[in-house]
Amino acid sequence: MGRKGVETLVGLFVLLGILAILFLALRAANLGNFVVGKTYEVTASFDNIGGLKVRSPVKSAGVTVGRVKSIVLDTKTYQGAVTMELEQNMLFPSDTSAKILTSGLLGDQFIGLVPGGSDKNLEAGSVIKLTQSAVLLENLIGQFLYNKAADPPETAPAPGK
Amino acid sequence: MKQLDLLPRLGIRALDVLRGMGHATFFVIDLMRNSLSAITRPFLTIAQIHAIGNRSLVIILASGLAVGFVLALQGYYTLSRYGATASLGLVVALSLVRELGPVVTALLFAGRAGTSLTAEIGLMKAGEQLAAMEMMAVDPKARVLAPRLLAGIISMPLLAAMFSAVGILGGYVVGVLMIGIDPGAFWSQMQNGVDAFDDIGNGIVKSFVFGVACTVVALYQGFEATATPEGVAEATTRTVVISSLLVLSLDFVLTALMFSAPG
Numbered sequence: 001m002g003r004k005g006v007e008t009l010v011g012l013f014v015l016l017g018i019l020a021i022l023f024l025a026l027r028a029a030n031l032g033n034f035v036v037g038k039t040y041e042v043t044a045s046f047d048n049i050g051g052l053k054v055r056s057p058v059k060s061a062g063v064t065v066g067r068v069k070s071i072v073l074d075t076k077t078y079q080g081a082v083t084m085e086l087e088q089n090m091l092f093p094s095d096t097s098a099k100i101l102t103s104g105l106l107g108d109q110f111i112g113l114v115p116g117g118s119d120k121n122l123e124a125g126s127v128i129k130l131t132q133s134a135v136l137l138e139n140l141i142g143q144f145l146y147n148k149a150a151d152p153p154e155t156a157p158a159p160g161k
Numbered sequence: 162m163k164q165l166d167l168l169p170r171l172g173i174r175a176l177d178v179l180r181g182m183g184h185a186t187f188f189v190i191d192l193m194r195n196s197l198s199a200i201t202r203p204f205l206t207i208a209q210i211h212a213i214g215n216r217s218l219v220i221i222l223a224s225g226l227a228v229g230f231v232l233a234l235q236g237y238y239t240l241s242r243y244g245a246t247a248s249l250g251l252v253v254a255l256s257l258v259r260e261l262g263p264v265v266t267a268l269l270f271a272g273r274a275g276t277s278l279t280a281e282i283g284l285m286k287a288g289e290q291l292a293a294m295e296m297m298a299v300d301p302k303a304r305v306l307a308p309r310l311l312a313g314i315i316s317m318p319l320l321a322a323m324f325s326a327v328g329i330l331g332g333y334v335v336g337v338l339m340i341g342i343d344p345g346a347f348w349s350q351m352q353n354g355v356d357a358f359d360d361i362g363n364g365i366v367k368s369f370v371f372g373v374a375c376t377v378v379a380l381y382q383g384f385e386a387t388a389t390p391e392g393v394a395e396a397t398t399r400t401v402v403i404s405s406l407l408v409l410s411l412d413f414v415l416t417a418l419m420f421s422a423p424g
């Protein structure tokens with residue numbers, strides 16, 4: 001095989017390798033879902049962020065409109081301050097509320113935005129005031145057990161005597 | 162008197178090991194310095210990529226496909242017990258990209274390309290070709306070893322990426338086409354769980370490290386082989402054993418460094 005043939009085959013090999021990396025990055029990973037284009041940042045404070053992570057999706061009506069950029073603890077209020085990037089063309093009223101939701105029973109957590117009715121829109125640097133924290137399964141179970149124990153005995157199934 | 166011999170013998174062994182390690186370190190440093198000169202003659206490296214990379218393609222792709230098939234089958238049986246078969250894509254992709262891709266590729270690479278490197282260079286040495294080069298004031302490290310090192314380092318990450326990609330396609334064939342998992346769930350769970358930098362990036366870094374390790378071991382064993390048929394045979398065996406153990410132990414260290422950091 002001549003020099004040209006070897007070079008062509010090696011070129012094919014390298015091309016195949018690069019295609020494989022691209023396939024992994026775009027099809028198997030979430031690189032394709034990056035928020036592309038311009039974004040603006042808004043913040044919201046939650047009493048408890050649960051399992052929210054940086055780069056978790058921000059959704060409205062189930063449609064991804066942005067991603068969480070950073071999560072820090074505000075040491076003045078002891079709330080989790082979440083900064084999120086929303087796509088520039090996705091405008092929300094200024095009284096939009098933010099909830100931390102879970103996809104499925106054991107799925108990842110994300111922020112759900114529920115638009116309000118204000119005429120003004122959220123701008124870069126706005127703060128979402130209406131927030132609802134993540135529901136912690138442990139607290140829920142604790143509450144359930146507590147309520148169960150506090151129930152008056154006659155509502156409980158009578159033990160056979 | 163026999164007992165008294167034991168202590169010096171132990172000392173000799175220990176010194177031997179130490180000397181060997183020092184020798185190998187100097188060899189690697191020398192090789193790294195010479196590999197810069199290999200860049201100025203790209204065709205030598207390209208010819209070696211053909212020998213190392215292209216010729217390993219068939220075994221890497223076939224193994225990747227087989228591993229993907231088996232992962233999907235085994236994963237499905239386990240996941241179906243918990244009703245979580247939709248995460249099959251995630252399980253297949255994560256195990257391939259993080260561990261199996263780099264590690265199995267490196268083990269196959271040691272067996273397929275490492276041995277041929279050792280045998281080739283060992284025979285060059287046995288045939289006194291390397292000595293002849295030195296007589297002509299051509300440094301065999303720059304002319305023979307450095308292009309092979311570069312080729313190994315370039316080929317390994319590409320081969321590992323192809324292994325993972327073909328494995329995921331194999332998982333898709335078994336999971337979606339044969340078992341009948343929803344293709345949307347298969348891909349979306351995978352895309353939600355696999356991170357481009359943390360998982361794929363670290364996998365590529367791993368395969369890069371393995372590429373350096375496997376190629377250096379193969380070249381060192383060939384270059385230091387005893388110049389007899391038995392010597393070359395022994396060096397080839399050592400290449401496979403040492404590369405495999407090195408890959409597995411390096412993998413443990415790299416995994417501990419990469420994936421246990423608080424994220």
